[in-house]
Every structure is written in C-alpha cells, then in structure tokens.
Amino acid sequence: MDSAPSNHSERLITIRNPHGLHMRPAVEFIDRANGFASEVQVQKGELIVDGKSIYQITQLIAKFGTELKLIVKGTDAEQAIEVLAEILERESYDNDVQAAP
Amino acid sequence: MDIIKGIGVSSGVATCSAVMLDAEDYRVPRRTVANPQIRREVMRLRDAFLQASQEVSTLQIAQADLDNKIKDIFAVHLHFLRDRTLRKRIAELIRRQKFTAEYAVSVTMRDIAKNFAQTPDSYISERVNDIYDIEKRLLRHLMGSRREDLRHLTEPVIVVAHDLTPTQTAAFDKQFVRGIATDAGGRTSHTAIVARSLGIPAVVALNEVTQRVAAGDTIIVDGNRGTVIINPDAAAVQEYKKYAAAIVEHVHELGGLALLPAETKDGTRVTLHGNIEFPYEAQITLQKGGEGIGLYRTEFLYLEADHEPTEQEHYQAYMDTIQICGQRPITIRTMDLGADKFTQKRLTSPERNPFLGLRSIRYCLQNQSMFKTQIRAILRASVHGNIKIMFPLITNLMELRQAKWILAEVKEDLEEQQIAFDDNLPVGIMIETPAAALIAEHLANEVDFFSIGTNDLIQYTLAVDRVNETVASLYSPAHPAVLQLIKQVHRAARRANIDVHVCGEMASELEFIPVLLGLGYTSLSLAPPMIPEVKKLIRSVTLSYCRGLARKVMNFDTDQQVTNYLRAELQELIDEVAGDKR
Known part of the structure; x- marks a missing residue:
C-alpha cells in the first residue's frame, strides 16, 4: 500500500439533513469508509476524528448546517471522497421519519 | 468496614449480599486496581x-x-x-x-x-x-452474574439502588429481597412504602450508597437505626446477629396481639386496616390482625403488565382479594397514576411539574374508557364482597361529580347488560390536597366517606417534594398547618355524619397515633407489618389522654415543638409499658 501512489483529497461539506448526521447515516458512512484503503478523517473546527470509527464520528455532533472538512489520504482517495462526501451531503436518509424519536 | 448514616424507613435488620439495581442513575463504584x-x-x-x-x-x-x-x-x-x-x-x-x-x-x-x-x-x-x-x-x-435481574433471584439479597421506581419494585421477586438501601428518598418515598408493606428493613437518603457498595459486598441494613454497614467486620456481624435475634423476639411478642382488639384502655374501639398493593398482602394484613383493607392501591395492575390491564385482569385481582378477605371491607382506590408513576412515559411531552400535572383522577377523567374499565370491574366484584370505591386527588366538587357521573353511567351499562353489581356501593374520596380539606364540608354532602392521604396532603400543604433529599427535612406531619387541616376534615365528616379514615403513612408513625385518636379518628389504615406495633400502642393509652395531648399539640406553633413533645410522650408511654411488664 505504501508503495502505491498516495493521494490527498479534501472537501468542505455542509450538513443539509434537517436531523443532522444521526446514527443511521453515521453507520453508513463508517461502513463505506472502512471499505476503502485510504485513511479517512473528518474535521469540525479544531476537532479531527477518525472517519472509520463510529464512536469518533458521532462525537462530532454534526447538526443541520454544521460545516465539516472531509480529509482522505491514500491510494483510493479520489474515489473515496466522492462516495463519502455524497453520504454527508445527502439531504435525507431512508427511514428518517421512522427513525425519528 | 464502612458505615453510612441515612434514614431508617422500615424497621428490622438484615445481613446479606448486595445486588445493584439496574437504573438510569446506576453508577459503578470508583475502584482502582494494583x-x-x-x-x-x-x-x-x-x-x-x-x-x-x-x-x-x-x-x-x-x-x-x-x-x-x-x-x-x-x-x-x-x-x-x-x-x-x-x-x-x-x-x-x-x-x-x-x-x-x-x-x-x-x-x-x-x-x-x-x-x-x-x-x-x-x-x-x-x-x-x-x-x-x-x-x-x-x-x-x-x-x-453478580448483577442480576431482580426477577430471577435465587438467593437472599439486599437491593441497593439510587431510588426505586414503582416499575422496578413491581418487577421484584419479593421472596428473596431481605432489605433495601437507597441513595435518595425519604420517609414517605415509594421505596419506604414498599419496604414497610413487605416488612423488610430499609434505609434511604444514604446519598452515596450506590457508589460505595459493589455488587456482591456483604452489607447490613439496620432499619431501626437508619444505618448501612458495608463489609462488616466479624465483631459487627456478631453484634447484629444478637440484635436481630432480639428483634425477632419482640416481633414474636407482638404476634400475640393479633387476636386482641385494638382498643384504648378506656374502651374506645379503633379499627385497623391494611394498605395493600397486591392481593397477597391482604393475607399479611389479616395475619397481622388487620380487619380489612383500608386502601387498595390499584396502580400496580398498570405497572406490572406491559399493557393496560383488561377489565378481566382488574376483576381477577379484586376477586383474589375478596377471596382472602371474605366479607371484611375492602376500599379500592381507583387508579392514581401520573406524577412519579408511569403515565409520564405516555405523555407526548414530559410535564414540567408532574405533581401538579395530569395525574390521578385528572388523568382518569381525561381517559374515560380506561377509567370505565376499572369501574366496571370494581362494580362487578362488588356483589361478591364488601367493596367500597374511592377517588384520589379530588380538589373540587366538579371533579367529584364528574367521577360519580361516570360511575352512574357504568352502572347503567351494567344494568342494561343485566350484569350484577352492588347499587349501594359506598363512594368515598381521598382528602389529600389542602383544597379538599378546606372544602371538606361541601364534599362531605356528596360522599359516603373520606380517607385522608397524609403523604400527599403534607406534600401539597407544605410545598415539599417528599423525595427530594435536600428539602425532605421540611416535610413533617407535625406542621401546625397539617394538623389544622386534619382536625378540620374530621369536624366536617362528623357534621355530615360520614365515615372518616386516615390511610397515609402518618397512621403508622407511632408518635402521631395518640394525636389522631385525640382528634377523633378511630379508623386507621396502614402498612400491614406495622399493625401489631400500632395496636400495642393503642392498647396502652386512654382516649382522655389522647384528647389532652391533641389539645396541647394544636396550640404549638412550630413543627419542632410538636415533634419534640410527641417523641417525649411516646418515650414515656414505651417506658410505662415496659415497666408494667416488670
């Protein structure tokens, strides 16, 4: 992996789901992130967390309107950032209504 | 060894290993390792x-x-x-x-x-x-396995919890619970009521017992002294063994009283009934010498099951109780849910002030089909025993009329369906708000009996949350305002010539018994295990002494004065009784 060409991609993202980045999308996000070889990080202000850890992602408390920076480093970074950014930027997730408390 | 001081709310002593109760507030003790x-x-x-x-x-x-x-x-x-x-x-x-x-x-x-x-x-x-x-x-x-579900206990335990909720106690396997110790609570908290009704020692308001006890620790709960000893040394265990034996002897002595009447020395007959939550407690009431059930709290039907109880489930519980009591009176209080009990979960938004919110009769009047289900079951059972119905938390005449109107409606339905019921079923209300006490005169014209629920009456009169340990010391049956209200309710009942009972915790606190007798109350309903003790006290006083005591107490202007005086008097009585024996 280290011998492969390494890429570094970053993207600024605003959470558009009215319910924020709640458990369902967070689970989907880390599942997909774990499928990539690249290192995935998400930054909110000063706080940078591991994008492959559910516990760390949920600690971001990303609500509607929260700005995040997605940072992906690795061989499949370009592909990964597209997939992962899409999840974060989605305006609604399946079952949002049912999953609502 | 570690000793914590709290408030003893149910007497007795137990030495057992601890289980920690699963609760939101559950805290694991801060422990470090080498x-x-x-x-x-x-x-x-x-x-x-x-x-x-x-x-x-x-x-x-x-x-x-x-x-x-x-x-x-x-x-x-x-x-x-x-x-x-x-x-x-x-x-x-x-x-x-x-x-x-x-x-x-x-x-x-x-x-x-x-x-x-x-x-x-x-x-x-x-x-x-x-x-x-x-x-x-x-x-x-x-x-x-050290932290088990209390439903499946296999050996005796002492339950250690932050505070017990009614839902938790409903799920207890009572057979194996030998004692209770909690961080929070007061003399009249739910924990205390349950412990007294089960006749097991309990100490509450220990502040941090859940942090200092680990599951499996041996602890001693001393309900008489209000202390809990964690991991006692050999000497303490020995001392408590002796102490427990002495208590057993005392209880045995009281057991002999069961067949004697509750009568003052000068011949005034007092009726002692039991407060119960479950039908099996009716059995305990009778064993302890109770003459009937003065307060059947039916909430537990709602808390035990995961669904609203059906008419048949209500009916069955009442019939079980009748089967035990025969033709002895059974006063069934209609559902008193809300506030600290489970209706909170059913509301869409939590109430800001649940004790002043949609609870008890208010909840019933807004959920009439649920209310009618219970009333139907009570009416159906009424032909088989000596049943009375009692509405809780009445604050005004309209509520009472509305409740009675619903009762009449259910009667009509039953009549139409040709289902038997006792048309003369006595209807009573709990007097547990200052409002009800102050308009007792009017309420008395429309009911067959009053029953004073002292716990709520005190809480609402003194504006003290009885479970909040930071203000619990302000909660006192001895407050002149409380005593005035209790006196007034009796006068209103006597004028209207209706029955009046006391069914709150005050009726089992020994120092207050003579005052209640002195104010004219001759019907008390209390936690069954306390009946012998109370009977013993009644049998050691005269009514004229009680009247004098009540007169004197009504003239004090602080609750401290009242409490100190009553305690001193009680001590004298106890010494006298002990002297008589010698």
Missing part, C-alpha cells in the same frame, strides 16, 4: 467487548424479521462494540488511572453520552439512550 492487575483488567475489557458484540450479532440474526428500526439499533450497538478506537480509549483509562474495567467503561460511556446530551437537537440527544444501553450491555458482561 499495578499487576492492570493487564487483567484490560483483558476483561477485551472479553466484554467480544462477548457483547457476539451477543448482539446473535440477537440480530435471531430477530432478522424485526422492523428496520430495531435492526438499526442493533447495527449501531454492533458498530460501537467493534470500534477499536473506543476500546483503546477505555483501555488507556485503565492503564493510566488504574481504574477497574467496569469503572473505565462507565466513565467513558458517560462522557460520550454527556457530549450528546448537551446538544439541544433532540434527534441527536436522544441517542444518549443508545450509549447507556451499550454501557449496560458491557457492564453486564463485566459483572457477570
């Missing part, structure tokens, strides 16, 4: 994560056909349990702070939960419960 044990704690942590995640995947497979919502919850749990960075963070805490695995898990998960809870966005803050669930799951694996 250096060589750190590795072992980290291993235990790893195993707990492993076992917990296996457990969840099994659940997930077993319940594959469940709806997505539950599957999502399992998925979230599984992700957390498989999160290496989470486990690392906890392991770090063990290594650096030398915490036990349990404490490290608890600290970390609570930290995460706190972070969630701080966000005002309810969609995220609600996730706190997931975190607590995961914490509990991990703790369960760490603590293994």
Whole structure:
C-alpha cells in the first residue's frame, strides 16, 4: 500500500439533513469508509476524528448546517471522497421519519 | 468496614449480599486496581467487548424479521462494540488511572453520552439512550452474574439502588429481597412504602450508597437505626446477629396481639386496616390482625403488565382479594397514576411539574374508557364482597361529580347488560390536597366517606417534594398547618355524619397515633407489618389522654415543638409499658 501512489483529497461539506448526521447515516458512512484503503478523517473546527470509527464520528455532533472538512489520504482517495462526501451531503436518509424519536 | 448514616424507613435488620439495581442513575463504584492487575483488567475489557458484540450479532440474526428500526439499533450497538478506537480509549483509562474495567467503561460511556446530551437537537440527544444501553450491555458482561435481574433471584439479597421506581419494585421477586438501601428518598418515598408493606428493613437518603457498595459486598441494613454497614467486620456481624435475634423476639411478642382488639384502655374501639398493593398482602394484613383493607392501591395492575390491564385482569385481582378477605371491607382506590408513576412515559411531552400535572383522577377523567374499565370491574366484584370505591386527588366538587357521573353511567351499562353489581356501593374520596380539606364540608354532602392521604396532603400543604433529599427535612406531619387541616376534615365528616379514615403513612408513625385518636379518628389504615406495633400502642393509652395531648399539640406553633413533645410522650408511654411488664 505504501508503495502505491498516495493521494490527498479534501472537501468542505455542509450538513443539509434537517436531523443532522444521526446514527443511521453515521453507520453508513463508517461502513463505506472502512471499505476503502485510504485513511479517512473528518474535521469540525479544531476537532479531527477518525472517519472509520463510529464512536469518533458521532462525537462530532454534526447538526443541520454544521460545516465539516472531509480529509482522505491514500491510494483510493479520489474515489473515496466522492462516495463519502455524497453520504454527508445527502439531504435525507431512508427511514428518517421512522427513525425519528 | 464502612458505615453510612441515612434514614431508617422500615424497621428490622438484615445481613446479606448486595445486588445493584439496574437504573438510569446506576453508577459503578470508583475502584482502582494494583499495578499487576492492570493487564487483567484490560483483558476483561477485551472479553466484554467480544462477548457483547457476539451477543448482539446473535440477537440480530435471531430477530432478522424485526422492523428496520430495531435492526438499526442493533447495527449501531454492533458498530460501537467493534470500534477499536473506543476500546483503546477505555483501555488507556485503565492503564493510566488504574481504574477497574467496569469503572473505565462507565466513565467513558458517560462522557460520550454527556457530549450528546448537551446538544439541544433532540434527534441527536436522544441517542444518549443508545450509549447507556451499550454501557449496560458491557457492564453486564463485566459483572457477570453478580448483577442480576431482580426477577430471577435465587438467593437472599439486599437491593441497593439510587431510588426505586414503582416499575422496578413491581418487577421484584419479593421472596428473596431481605432489605433495601437507597441513595435518595425519604420517609414517605415509594421505596419506604414498599419496604414497610413487605416488612423488610430499609434505609434511604444514604446519598452515596450506590457508589460505595459493589455488587456482591456483604452489607447490613439496620432499619431501626437508619444505618448501612458495608463489609462488616466479624465483631459487627456478631453484634447484629444478637440484635436481630432480639428483634425477632419482640416481633414474636407482638404476634400475640393479633387476636386482641385494638382498643384504648378506656374502651374506645379503633379499627385497623391494611394498605395493600397486591392481593397477597391482604393475607399479611389479616395475619397481622388487620380487619380489612383500608386502601387498595390499584396502580400496580398498570405497572406490572406491559399493557393496560383488561377489565378481566382488574376483576381477577379484586376477586383474589375478596377471596382472602371474605366479607371484611375492602376500599379500592381507583387508579392514581401520573406524577412519579408511569403515565409520564405516555405523555407526548414530559410535564414540567408532574405533581401538579395530569395525574390521578385528572388523568382518569381525561381517559374515560380506561377509567370505565376499572369501574366496571370494581362494580362487578362488588356483589361478591364488601367493596367500597374511592377517588384520589379530588380538589373540587366538579371533579367529584364528574367521577360519580361516570360511575352512574357504568352502572347503567351494567344494568342494561343485566350484569350484577352492588347499587349501594359506598363512594368515598381521598382528602389529600389542602383544597379538599378546606372544602371538606361541601364534599362531605356528596360522599359516603373520606380517607385522608397524609403523604400527599403534607406534600401539597407544605410545598415539599417528599423525595427530594435536600428539602425532605421540611416535610413533617407535625406542621401546625397539617394538623389544622386534619382536625378540620374530621369536624366536617362528623357534621355530615360520614365515615372518616386516615390511610397515609402518618397512621403508622407511632408518635402521631395518640394525636389522631385525640382528634377523633378511630379508623386507621396502614402498612400491614406495622399493625401489631400500632395496636400495642393503642392498647396502652386512654382516649382522655389522647384528647389532652391533641389539645396541647394544636396550640404549638412550630413543627419542632410538636415533634419534640410527641417523641417525649411516646418515650414515656414505651417506658410505662415496659415497666408494667416488670
């Protein structure tokens, strides 16, 4: 992996789901992130967390309107950032209504 | 050995191993380990994560056909349990702070939960419960069988909890609970009531007992002195063995009273009834010399089941009680839910001030079909025994009329369906608000009896939350305002020539018995195990003494004066009785 060409991609993202980045999308996000070889990080202000850890992602408390920076480093970074950014930027997730408390 | 002082709310002594009750407020004691044990704690942590995640995947497979919502919850749990960075963070805490695995898990998960809870966005803050669930799951694996479900006890235990909720006590396996110790609570908290009704020692308001006791510790609960001893030394165990034996002897002596009447020395007959929650307690009431049931709290029908009780379930419970009591009177109080009991969960938004909110009769009048179900069952049972119906928390005449109107409606329905009921079923109300006490004169014209619920009456009169330990000391039956109201209610009842009873905790507090007798009350309903003690006291006084005492007490202007005086008088009475024996 280290011998492969390494890429570094970053993207600024605003959470558009009215319910924020709640458990369902967070689970989907880390599942997909774990499928990539690249290192995935998400930054909110000063706080940078591991994008492959559910516990760390949920600690971001990303609500509607929260700005995040997605940072992906690795061989499949370009592909990964597209997939992962899409999840974060989605305006609604399946079952949002049912999953609502 | 560690001694904590609290308030003894139910007498007796028990020495047993402790179980920690599963509750929201459950806290794992802060414990540290010696250096060589750190590795072992980290291993235990790893195993707990492993076992917990296996457990969840099994659940997930077993319940594959469940709806997505539950599957999502399992998925979230599984992700957390498989999160290496989470486990690392906890392991770090063990290594650096030398915490036990349990404490490290608890600290970390609570930290995460706190972070969630701080966000005002309810969609995220609600996730706190997931975190607590995961914490509990991990703790369960760490603590293994030491922290059991109270439903499945196999050996005697002392229950240690922050505070018991009615739902928790409803689920107890009472056979094995020998004592209770709680952080919170007061003399009239739910814990105290339950403990007294079961006749097991209890100490409340211990502040931090849940933090100082670990599951499996041996503890002594001394309900007489209001102390809890954690991991007693050999000398303490020995002392308490003797003490417990002495108590047993005393109880045995009281047992001899069961067949004697509750009568003052100068021949005034007092009726002693039992307050019960479950039909089987009627049996205890009779054994202890009670002459009937003065307060049948029916909430427990609602709390035990996972559904609203059906008419048949109500009917069956009442019939079970009738079967035990025969033709002795049974006063059934209609559902008194709300406030600290379960209706909170059913409301869409939590009430800001539940004790002043939609509880008790108010809830019933707004949920008439539920209310009618219970009334139908009471009416159907009324032909088989000596049943009376009682409405709680009446604050004005309209509520009473409305409740009676619903009762009349149900009667009409039964008549139409040709189902038998007692048309003369006596109807009474609880007097438990200052409002009801002050308009007792008017209320008395429209009911067959009053029953004073002193716990709520005191709480509402003095504006004191009886469970809040920071103000619990302000809660006192001896407050002149309370005594005035109690006096007034009796006068109103006497003028209207209706029955009047006292069914609150005050009726089982020995120092107040002579005052109640002196004010004219001759019918008391109390926790069954207290009946012999109260009877013994009644048999040691004269009515003229009680009247004099009541007159004197009504002239005091502070509750301290009243309390001090009554305690001194009680002590004298006890000494006299002991002297008589010698």
